Amino acid sequence: MSNTEYKNIWVLIEAAQGKVRNVSLELIGRGKTLAAAGNEKLVAVVIGEETDSTGQTAAAYGADEVIFVTGDEYRAYTPDAYTHALVKLAEKYQPAVILIGATLNGKDLAARTAARLQTGSVADCLAVEAGESGEIIWTREILGGKALQQAVISTRPQIGTVRPGVYPKGQPDDTRSAAVIREDIRIAAAEIRTRLVDFIKTAGSAGPKLEEAGIVVSGGAGLQKPENFSLIKELAEALGAAVGASRAAVDAGWAPPTQQVGQSGKIIGPDLYIACGISGAAQHLAGIHSAKVIVAINKDPEAPIFEVADYGVVGDLFEVLPALTEEIRKIKTT
Incomplete structure (x- = not known):
């Protein structure tokens, strides 16, 4: 396939108990700008629990479409299940760009998905911009933060993780709505090599998260x-x-x-x-x-x-x- 056949900007949504993480909202805003520059749609992808609030929040912040993948195997993040789902979605819909928050899970998922799709990815970006010729320019630190590097990915879809906080959240518009797409993607239990046993708070984890605190x-x-x-x-x-x-x-x-x-x-x-x-x-x-x-x-x-x-x-x-x-x-x- 030629690169021109890949369309739309995707943002992977991270949420817990129906509350969308700030980094996902930041990326919806940035993705909307990139989508507008290419006359494309901004699509929010939710793997995990489907709630009305998640879809409504994504729409209010700028998503044109919301794709849900749900099931018992997606109740908590596992590398095998989430990678399988995102790869299947990307193969079906052929997005041009997939934006993922540079969280622990996000960085893991982005790298695995890029490897499975045999496409390029850029990690821990400080900026994502549309160039004069329509190319996406990814900016990240190199040399231990002493210099910045700009990269252009020649393969599709382009996958990149973006640091939380580099873009502000936009103002939500509660009158907006988005088309909802539900995809039934299954994976055999035997193919999931890890399982969540428990959540353990680390020392000093009391209080709000640094990236999300007011x-x-x-x-x-x-x-x-x-x-x-x-x-x-x-x-x-x-x-x-x-x-x-x-x-x-x-x-x-x-x-x-x-x-x-x-x-x-x-x-x-x-x-x-x-x-x-x-x-x-x-x-x-x-x-x-x-x-x-x-x-x-x-x-x-x-x-x-x-x-x-x-x-x-x-x-x-x-x-x-x-x-x-x-x-x-x-x-x-x-």
Whole structure:
């Protein structure tokens, strides 16, 4: 088949209990832009549980069609079952592009699907754009984040994973509707080599997910030593926020890599981002460019973080943070 026979932009939807993950909504918005550039449809693909809310949410954010694949074998992610379903769908409908969130499951599924379809894929992208000639340009980091690479995939379908937070969620339009397609794709139990035994929360997993949180409190080198990171956790707990960290704090061992915010960590777009003792290196600022409101607390009035902050507090964070946490707790108890 020639590349021109492949049509439409697909977005794989990740959802739990009927709630669509933010990265999927971000990719629907981006996929809609790419689809419009090529005069194509934006198709949301849901493998797993079918709920009214999942389909309605996908439509509200821009999907023209929603394809559901359901069954007992898809109740929880397994590499064999999900890859089988996505490959069968791609072989039948021949999409031009498949966008998948760069989550643990998403990265696994994208690589397996590309291998099965013998097509090209790009992982962990920071941008996906339509070129002047209609080609899709994928941008990702190389050399440990020291450089960016742009790639064009010559085979079809093109498959790429995109980091959560690099694109903002659009505004939903609840008046929109989408055509619903249900596909019956079965796989023998013997072909599924893994099964879900249990979900185990990791240490420090309390609170909202960093990529999905409406409020994030992050700490940096200004905290000076690991035990002082408790100030960040206490403020986050008072606000119902997620905990983040700068690369310097993670490199020092004060916070796990899963909490690193920045170009080489997680790119986020919360409603409120509070940076505590973070100077504002370029790679960190690249991770918070989609934040709606940024508050910076730093004793150095010349810190670069103040150039992007909506509100700045020049002061000793060891005085500011306990006072702020105490006031928030008072407000919440009155």
